[in-house]
Amino acid sequence: MSTLREIGEHAALRKILPLLGTHPELRIGAGDDCAVCRLPGTGADQVFTTDPVIENIHFQSLENPMRIGHKAVGRVLSDIAAMGARPQWILVNVVAPPELEIHDLEKMYKGMMDLCNRFGASVIGGDLARGPALELHIFGTGLLPEKSALLRSGANEGDSILVTGPLGCSFESGKHLDFIPRVDEGCFLRESGLVNALMDISDGLATDLRHILQQSGVGAVLDGQAVPKAGTLKQALFDGEDFELLLTAPDPEELRFQWQEKFGTVLPVIGRVTAETGILRLDGQVLEAKAFEHFSPE
Ligand SMILES: Nc1ncnc2c1ncn2[C@@H]1O[C@H](COP(=O)(O)OP(=O)(O)O)[C@@H](O)[C@H]1O
Ligand SMILES: Cc1ncc(C[n+]2csc(CCOP(=O)(O)OP(=O)(O)O)c2C)c(N)n1
Numbered sequence: 666m667s668t669l670r671e672i673g674e675h676a677a678l679r680k681i682l683p684l685l686g687t688h689p690e691l692r693i694g695a696g697d698d699c700a701v702c703r704l705p706g707t708g709a710d711q712v713f714t715t716d717p718v719i720e721n722i723h724f725q726s727l728e729n730p731m732r733i734g735h736k737a738v739g740r741v742l743s744d745i746a747a748m749g750a751r752p753q754w755i756l757v758n759v760v761a762p763p764e765l766e767i768h769d770l771e772k773m774y775k776g777m778m779d780l781c782n783r784f785g786a787s788v789i790g791g792d793l794a795r796g797p798a799l800e801l802h803i804f805g806t807g808l809l810p811e812k813s814a815l816l817r818s819g820a821n822e823g824d825s826i827l828v829t830g831p832l833g834c835s836f837e838s839g840k841h842l843d844f845i846p847r848v849d850e851g852c853f854l855r856e857s858g859l860v861n862a863l864m865d866i867s868d869g870l871a872t873d874l875r876h877i878l879q880q881s882g883v884g885a886v887l888d889g890q891a892v893p894k895a896g897t898l899k900q901a902l903f904d905g906e907d908f909e910l911l912l913t914a915p916d917p918e919e920l921r922f923q924w925q926e927k928f929g930t931v932l933p934v935i936g937r938v939t940a941e942t943g944i945l946r947l948d949g950q951v952l953e954a955k956a957f958e959h960f961s962p963e
């Protein structure tokens with residue numbers, strides 16, 4: 666017998682995911698940023714995701730409630746953006762101790778609603794239950810044209826690897842609370858037809874790129890100098906909670922040109938997809954995995 670602490674979050678998921686069934690209307694089940702389901706007769710697919718934010722894990726106890734609400738919804742919109750979808754419906758489960766101030770609860774909803782309104786998402790329900798610490802569990806859906814979802818499994822050897830913004834120090838800078846999910850960018854990347862694989866960076870570039878490599882059966886080399894950084898290279902690789910999009914593209918110059926036209930910023934190329942299955946190199950050296958792990962002791 667073993668515990669979550671002993672085997673960790675990722676090994677536990679490898680045990681759980683094979684237990685989940687399939688369904689004829691399910692295109693992509695658990696394992697990507699969102700699940701993708703058919704909506705027959707509509708020409709659209711629907712994506713589904715959920716994430717919690719938990720006191721003292723994802724935010725500190727005395728944090729501004731508006732920022733807590735913003736982050737909770739932002740994480741879910743980021744997963745929806747990472748498929749190239751537009752967010753649609755949001756459900757909110759609040760778990761809270763009885764002492765929570767109603768004014769603070771209202772401010773959390775203000776933070777959630779402001780971000781939902783910005784991207785045309787609607788909160789349509791939820792639940793409220795007692796628990797020892799504050800937790801917001803958000804469930805969200807989105808829409809995109811059928812069969813157009815951008816997956817972690819789409820990378821091909823020779824693709825360039827690109828990232829939508831600077832990485833690292835999100836905890837110190839407060840970006841982990843205030844980031845704007847890359848919804849418009851995700852939709853643009855899908856519509857461009859120039860992207861093979863897409864995901865968002867929650868656990869850090871080094872860990873999340875590895876998910877693309879494993880699911881695509883490829884390897885990668887990163888150019889440390891080219892990675893856009895908010896701090897050191899180590900922080901850019903391992904800190905996590907950047908909520909930028911990570912993508913691979915076979916024709917980066919055309920994509921970068923179109924990106925510049927649309928957003929007026931540079932989309933940096935940070936590496937290349939290789940045939941070395943499962944191997945991630947940084948400036949030639951093999952890079953080992955190291956990331957935030959929910960179940961290991963501090
Ligand atoms: N407890 C669970 N039961 C079933 N599927 C899960 C569970 N936890 C995570 N998953 C699935 O595993 C994949 C990876 O999860 P996670 O690392 O949380 O993704 P993300 O970083 O995009 O939020 C997702 O597709 C998610 O739906
Ligand atoms: C109070 C606090 N401690 C630590 C962190 C750092 N941190 C918390 S969760 C996390 C990784 C991402 O969270 P997870 O719940 O694994 O997101 P998912 O991959 O499921 O989207 C990081 C880097 C933080 N942001 N706030």
Ligand SMILES: [Mg+2]
Nearest residue numbers: 715716717867
């Ligand atoms: Mg998650």
